[in-house]
Amino acid sequence: MSRNSVASMRWRSEMIDDMILSLSGDQDDVHVLAVDDSLVDRKVIERLLKISSCKVTAVDSGIRALEFLGLDGEKRTSGDGLDSLKVDLIITDYCMPEMTGYELLKKIKQSSTFREIPVVIMSSENIMARIDRCLEEGAEDFIVKPVKLSDVKRIRDYMATRDIRARKDEEGSNFNKREVTP
């Protein structure tokens, strides 16, 4: 059962804030890979994410995103370096030259290493067919641009509760798995 009163939503949000505070520390910061060909949008999304306590790496194309992830087919020597590059979330623009956000999404979902990383698509065009296609391909969420702080907060809250649920599963506790619905 979900209560939609403002009071209960605020309580949930504060609860999530507390959880994030207790989780955060260098290792627990959410590291987001942001992909957007627009200089202005990269600057804005970077700031939105930083203000929401996320570490950000911003790149200007799908190709660069794949390079960063090591999915571009280039041979690399494996090492500890990979841990520091661990990406927790990918947020990408849909309309980009050469490789669209949709194509990037597909490549990520096809990768056994990275398919578990949630991918959020941003688009200035609110086209139902586009949204459906992205969600079907495994996108976590679809944000209509221009991106607002509330959009980023929603994603961060999802990431935090996802993490909490994962930890609780690991601990194998009797935590009552109530759905934290937005």
Place this chain on the structure above:
Amino acid sequence: MERSHLHRQLVLARQTLFDQGYLDEQFIQLEELQDDANPNFVEEVVTLHYRDSARLIYNIEQALEKTALDFNKLDSYMHQFKGSSSSIGAKKVKAECTLFREYCRAGNGEGCMRSFQQLKKEYATLKRKLEAYFQLARQVGPIDTASRPK
């Protein structure tokens, strides 16, 4: 005393930009991202937008001069331009962009050219107003200038 007068002017200038439909909610979103550590964030984003969009305007102008118009290309440039304008909350400019794209989709070259002229006017007007606004803001100094419109 001088400063509080300037501050009142600044608040009024800001409110007018909203009241007259030049800016929308997205500008306020940018203001909310400003803090003591990033006191000039809005101006930085706006400056970046004007630098970036100048290139797009040039590209569109060049594309409009061709005898055979490439509407797909024009639409693509305008899509980028509209996105950038939308990100700073440029309400009137964004509306002109939408109109231009409609003409593109209809393959209406005359319409494109006319709406582009209008777009450039709105673009220049807002640029001028924002430059004046930020100059005033700098004179006033670091005070919280964001008062939410009703």
